[in-house]
Amino acid sequence: MAVHKLILDDDFAEAEYTLIAIHCNLEDYRLAYLLNKNLGISLTRKKSDLKFNKGVITYPIYHWDDEKQQVSWHLVSNICKTEAVQEVDVNSLFSNNQKVIKTSFLLPEHKSVNYFLKIDFEFSNNKQKLLLNNILNIAQIATAYSLSANQVKTKEHLIFS
Template identity: 50%
Template sequence: MALHKLLVDDFYDDTYKLIAIHCGLEDYRLAYLLNQSLELNLKRKSKDLDFEYLTSSYSIFEWNNVSQFVTWNLVSNVCKKEEESLYSTGLFQTNEKVLKTFNLVPEYKRVDYFIKISDEIQNVNEKLILDKLQNIPQIVTSYSVNPIQLKSKDHLIF
């Protein structure tokens, strides 16, 4: 009798495009500008992405375009959290507040936001989207990222 081996990785084949955005805007302002320039309808989800048992949370906006079978997500890559830490100098200990920074995708620490485009029919023109993003004056730069090469690509499954 022959043995058959199934690999779990074969079952998950989510094809999506990933665009990195560098800008200093708040998440709601960037979502508004993307809605205007790309003719989207991004809305904030009721729950943020939480990782490592509430250590960090990332804002996420979503729009499901049913007519074109495309789901758009705008997700923050940076979470800044203020934590208390003990600081000791000799005999005395004091509590200080320290600002810690967490990243959704640690390989791209300088990226502020990611746009994830999940399209079933592969009809989204990525070059056209990048051109429109470059025309937004508040965005410093944007570029395409290959999600297959990411070590932390599991963080982008939502």
């Protein structure tokens, strides 16, 4: 009996999206407000955060569905800080517990990025430059730039549905 083997290319499973890295020191709600105001969009916070490690690590996420153009926009934080109690191993009569703040990253290969704006649509170069210029016009944003799909190693972290 003949065996038929199907091989799917990596490009087949690759979704089209535009990913913008944003560097700023703003709180997530403030950045969402400024992006809404300057880009004419309506990002709102989702009821549940993006959760990893059984809910220990959470990333706030904002979402907007542009029904006119049938495009989904997501703003997600790249940084999650959690507080843990660590026992210090010192010879003492008293217990020495110390609070430690651990930092986790949604995309660990881009640790310097504060937020990602993911748009489930691949813009042309001109429209992408226009979008980036509008984001860079926000005074509180230090810098913003586009990332291509091959610059992201943990693509599975960008699936928000």
